[in-house]
Amino acid sequence: MIIAVAAGGAIGALARYGVSRMWPNGGDAYLVWRTGAAAFPWTTLLINAVGCFLMGVLTISLKKRFTGASPLLSPLLGTGVLGGFTTFSTYTDDARRLFENGQPGPAVAYLILTVGASMSGVLLGVACVAGMLQVRRGGSDTRQGREGS
Amino acid sequence: MVDWILVLAGGAVGAPVRYLIGTAAKARLRWTYPWGTLSANLGACLLLGLFVEAGTGGTLDASGQALLSTGFCGALSTWSTFSYELLTLAGGRKSIEAAGYLLVSVVLGLTASFAGAGIARALW
Numbered sequence: 001m002i003i004a005v006a007a008g009g010a011i012g013a014l015a016r017y018g019v020s021r022m023w024p025n026g027g028d029a030y031l032v033w034r035t036g037a038a039a040f041p042w043t044t045l046l047i048n049a050v051g052c053f054l055m056g057v058l059t060i061s062l063k064k065r066f067t068g069a070s071p072l073l074s075p076l077l078g079t080g081v082l083g084g085f086t087t088f089s090t091y092t093d094d095a096r097r098l099f100e101n102g103q104p105g106p107a108v109a110y111l112i113l114t115v116g117a118s119m120s121g122v123l124l125g126v127a128c129v130a131g132m133l134q135v136r137r138g139g140s141d142t143r144q145g146r147e148g149s
Numbered sequence: 150m151v152d153w154i155l156v157l158a159g160g161a162v163g164a165p166v167r168y169l170i171g172t173a174a175k176a177r178l179r180w181t182y183p184w185g186t187l188s189a190n191l192g193a194c195l196l197l198g199l200f201v202e203a204g205t206g207g208t209l210d211a212s213g214q215a216l217l218s219t220g221f222c223g224a225l226s227t228w229s230t231f232s233y234e235l236l237t238l239a240g241g242r243k244s245i246e247a248a249g250y251l252l253v254s255v256v257l258g259l260t261a262s263f264a265g266a267g268i269a270r271a272l273w
Contacts, residue, residue, distance in 0.1 A: 002165050009164020009224040010157045017156040017219050048228040055229035056236075079168050079230065084160045088226035089193035092258040093201055096266065111255060114228075122232040 004072045008080015016047055016085050038101045041094040041110060044087065049117035051086035056125020058082065064133055152215040159220015163193075167225050182246070183234040186227065187254060193226035194258040198265025206273045 025039035058078055062069055091114055098107035170192075171185030178184055200218045203209040209217070231254065238247035 002168065005168040006161040006165045009167075010161035013160025013163070013220050013224045014153065014157050016223060017153065017215070020219075051229040052232040055233050059233055075168065079171075080164050082229040083167060083227040084164045084224040086228035087193075087223040088190040088228055088231060088254070088258060089197035089222045089262070090226075091228065092194045092255070092262040093197045095259055096198065096262040097201075100266075111259075115251065115255070118228050118232045119235065122229075122236050126236070 001072070001075050004076040005080045005083075008076045008082075009084035012081040012084025012086075015081075016087065019043060019047055037103060038098055038106075040106055041090075041098075044090050044094055045110065045114050045117060048086045048091065048114055049121040051082050052118040052121035053125040055082050055086075056122040056127075057129050058125075060126050060129040064129070152212060155212055155216040156220040159216045159222075160224040161220075163221040163224030167227065183231075183238075183250065186230050186234060187250070190226045190231065190254060191257055191261050193222045194261035195265040196225075197222040198262035198267075199269045200265075202266040202269035203273060206269065208269075208273045 020043050023043045025041055025043050055078060058074075062074055066073075091111075095107045095111050098104075098110060167185075167189040170189045174185035174188065197218055200209055200214065200222065204211075204214050204218070235247050235251055238244075238250060
């Protein structure tokens with residue numbers, strides 16, 4: 001179990017590092033523009049929102065569809081990969097740096113936007129899978145109905 | 150290349166530590182409140198504030214940042230589990246607990262980040 005979480009965490013952290021290297025801004029980078037304003041940490045925001053969406057997809061899939069899946073899957077993919085991919089500490093630290101750089105507006109906006117995007121992400125993930133399962137079940141019900149009549 | 154390996158190593162330690170904190174919290178505290186995620190997140194916020202400020206001060210170099218900040222703190226803290234826990238609390242008609250959990254995490258996380266940075270400035 002621990003090894004699965006460790007392997008997942010390593011993959012997730014690496015993926016986050018790759019993304020933040022691709023789009024450096026306020027996130028893991030120390031990019032301060034020539035105007036003295038720090039960049040808005042879009043990358044961390046996006047990483048967290050996508051990670052939350054995938055968490056919603058994963059958890060509901062394992063709970064409702066793949067009930068016979070290996071019990072290692074949730075620690076590996078959920079706790080490990082997605083937990084390692086998303087980050088709460090960079091979120092608060094990005095906000096702190098925006099505050100300290102005299103940008104309280106963007107800092108508060110970032111704090112609120114991340115909450116909104118992450119919660120929308122997880123809700124959307126759950127809703128997508130639930131909707132897909134509904135369509136499948138609905139489809140098979142109609143078929144059965146036709147066969148019956 | 151080396152920094153990628155350092156991030157990998159930090160992530161391989163941070164995630165299991167969060168998992169162990171979670172299982173310990175579940176075993177010790179009977180109340181089904183997500184204490185594990187909260188402690189892991191707040192601890193990571195404090196440490197990251199410290200490491201980042203140590204980096205700004207020149208005490209911790211880029212390799213140390215990759216290992217400790219991006220790798221360890223990044224994997225120790227999580228948004229994905231946090232958001233799912235919030236959803237579960239809210240869906241279980243515990244909206245006040247969910248709002249409290251969100252508010253406490255964000256406010257204390259930010260405070261921890263400032264505190265960590267303050268400690269680093271005092272030390273170096």
